[in-house]
Amino acid sequence: YYALVFLLTCIIIHVLTSLINGRSNHKLPPGPYPRPIVGNLFQLGENPHRSLSNLAKIHGPIMTLKLGQVTTIIISSPEMAKEVLQTHDHSLSDRPIPQSLTVLDHAYYGIGFLPNSSPLWRYLRRICNNQLFTNKALDASKFLRQKKLKELVNDVYHSSQTGEAIDIGKAAFKTGINFLSNTIFSIDFAQSINDAGDYKDIVVSILKATGSPNLADFFPLLRFLDPQGIKRSYGICIRKLFVLFDKLIEERLKMREGVNYATNNDMLDALLDISQEEDSKVMDKQQIKHLLHDLFVAGTDTTSYSLEWAMAELIHNPDIMSKAKKEVEEAVGIGNPVTESDIATLPYLQAIIKETLRLHPPAPLLLPRKAKVSVELINGYTIPKGANIMINVFAIGRHQETWENPTLFSPDRFMGTNVDVKGKDFQLTPFGSGRRICPGLPLAMRMLHLMLGTLINTFDWKLENGMKPKEMNMEDVIGGNALRKKDPLRVIPVKII
Numbered sequence: 001y002y003a004l005v006f007l008l009t010c011i012i013i014h015v016l017t018s019l020i021n022g023r024s025n026h027k028l029p030p031g032p033y034p035r036p037i038v039g040n041l042f043q044l045g046e047n048p049h050r051s052l053s054n055l056a057k058i059h060g061p062i063m064t065l066k067l068g069q070v071t072t073i074i075i076s077s078p079e080m081a082k083e084v085l086q087t088h089d090h091s092l093s094d095r096p097i098p099q100s101l102t103v104l105d106h107a108y109y110g111i112g113f114l115p116n117s118s119p120l121w122r123y124l125r126r127i128c129n130n131q132l133f134t135n136k137a138l139d140a141s142k143f144l145r146q147k148k149l150k151e152l153v154n155d156v157y158h159s160s161q162t163g164e165a166i167d168i169g170k171a172a173f174k175t176g177i178n179f180l181s182n183t184i185f186s187i188d189f190a191q192s193i194n195d196a197g198d199y200k201d202i203v204v205s206i207l208k209a210t211g212s213p214n215l216a217d218f219f220p221l222l223r224f225l226d227p228q229g230i231k232r233s234y235g236i237c238i239r240k241l242f243v244l245f246d247k248l249i250e251e252r253l254k255m256r257e258g259v260n261y262a263t264n265n266d267m268l269d270a271l272l273d274i275s276q277e278e279d280s281k282v283m284d285k286q287q288i289k290h291l292l293h294d295l296f297v298a299g300t301d302t303t304s305y306s307l308e309w310a311m312a313e314l315i316h317n318p319d320i321m322s323k324a325k326k327e328v329e330e331a332v333g334i335g336n337p338v339t340e341s342d343i344a345t346l347p348y349l350q351a352i353i354k355e356t357l358r359l360h361p362p363a364p365l366l367l368p369r370k371a372k373v374s375v376e377l378i379n380g381y382t383i384p385k386g387a388n389i390m391i392n393v394f395a396i397g398r399h400q401e402t403w404e405n406p407t408l409f410s411p412d413r414f415m416g417t418n419v420d421v422k423g424k425d426f427q428l429t430p431f432g433s434g435r436r437i438c439p440g441l442p443l444a445m446r447m448l449h450l451m452l453g454t455l456i457n458t459f460d461w462k463l464e465n466g467m468k469p470k471e472m473n474m475e476d477v478i479g480g481n482a483l484r485k486k487d488p489l490r491v492i493p494v495k496i497i
């Protein structure tokens with residue numbers, strides 16, 4: 001009997017010490033207690049950016065959560081973000097692969113999910129940074145965007161004639177998708193605000209499929225079952241999109257065979273030039289389609305939701321609207337559309353866009369990252385190999401110790417400072433930072449300033465049904481791939497001159 005008690009006591013002590021040692025060896029960041037099987041999944045709720053911000057107030061700026069079976073580290077302060085995005089960027093900038101994106105092997109060809117050690121990823125990033133999104137390339141296609149901007153003004157003008165309210169999110173979506181489709185293919189993907197055009201429909205369905213939380217990503221054993229059918233429906237959409245891309249690429253190849261072919265100066269021509277260079281075996285038709293898919297998915301919701309937020313904040317804060325209008329009016333003349341070369345002369349408009357992205361980052365948790373190896377951080381905690389990492393830029397943008405009056409919309413806080421969204425200032429990284437920073441940043445910034453500057457310089461804006469600015473509902477919600485305004489912004493335009 002005594003021998004048995006002794007043996008059991010030894011076993012218990014052994015298990016306890018190895019548990020304690022196991023914990024302290026890894027020094028996992030603290031976090032809420034995980035339930036069996038589901039872990040902390042239900043603590044995320046419908047608005048993970050907010051519930052994670054609340055949890056960070058209890059557990060600190062670096063937390064461990066178990067989301068289903070997946071260990072996930074949540075970062076919620078500029079200091080910790082710098083550790084992940086700069087100091088240990090090399091080890092911490094792979095991505096977990098969503099189950100749905102294995103369709104057509106997209107995750108292994110698309111720029112968004114390849115590991116950072118992959119030569120293909122580095123090649124695609126070089127093409128984005130050195131060819132597609134350079135100032136020179138974007139300048140060459142700016143007249144196409146200016147044309148689409150004029151159409152936006154015409155649409156709004158039409159509503160101002162009839163006194164109808166306009167849904168700013170929808171108008172921005174149409175213009176944003178056409179900015180992108182023109183920058184890439186020199187054609188319109190959307191014909192009218194409510195149209196059900198093939199391209200726009202497919203892009204919308206892809207955004208829905210890729211934006212829905214998928215149980216298979218939290219319980220890897222379910223990956224083969226596709227429990228919500230997300231992979232299946234995404235598969236249908238991506239195949240349709242690729243058929244449309246095929247058609248556009250074939251048409252362009254035929255045009256390029258003509259003797260008098262003059263380049264369109266768009267991204268498709270740049271990519272076909274690369275693919276026709278003798279030594280480029282990588283950039284074939286298939287690869288072009290995977291890259292373009294990612295540009296559409298990453299660039300559409302993000303840009304249109306940001307524009308809707310910026311307009312909402314200006315209408316919610318009439319003094320800031322007046323100051324912004326005055327600046328644009330003085331720089332470009334009242335009633336004129338803003339051009340891309342005007343942006344540098346509009347510091348207050350730039351501050352408004354920064355302030356919008358601080359309070360309403362379209363990707364509030366950035367895109368998830370994955371640890372290639374275990375990494376010990378400056379504060380002694382370890383991010384274990386294989387863990388997912390989310391940077392809560394929503395929480396960082398409202399971090400009490402960093403920002404004065406964090407929830408106040410005040411573009412003035414950026415005037416006279418060098419704080420920017422380009423990935424060097426870790427209190428403001430709505431586009432991420434380091435190796436994985438958003439390659440579309442320069443285009444996104446041009447599109448946002450163009451649309452916002454023009455909408456406020458050509459129209460005055462009134463809320464529907466006599467609503468007062470302070471009565472607006474400024475709540476947010478995760479919709480599709482990005483953070484959007486819960487109540488769509490509906491406003492009546494009044495032509496200025």
Ligand code: HEM
Pocket residue numbers: 111112113125180294295296298299300302303306361362363366367430431432433434435436437438439440441443444
């Ligand atoms: C990645 C934000 C517009 C293309 C990202 C990431 C963020 C982001 C947070 C992940 C960065 C990281 O992991 O550190 C935004 C915001 C936008 C915007 C806030 C607009 C306001 C665009 C546009 C395009 C684009 C217009 C292209 C046309 C991409 C691509 C990636 C990416 C391809 C994946 C890069 C990679 O994993 O290597 N974006 N984005 N984005 N974005 Fe954007």
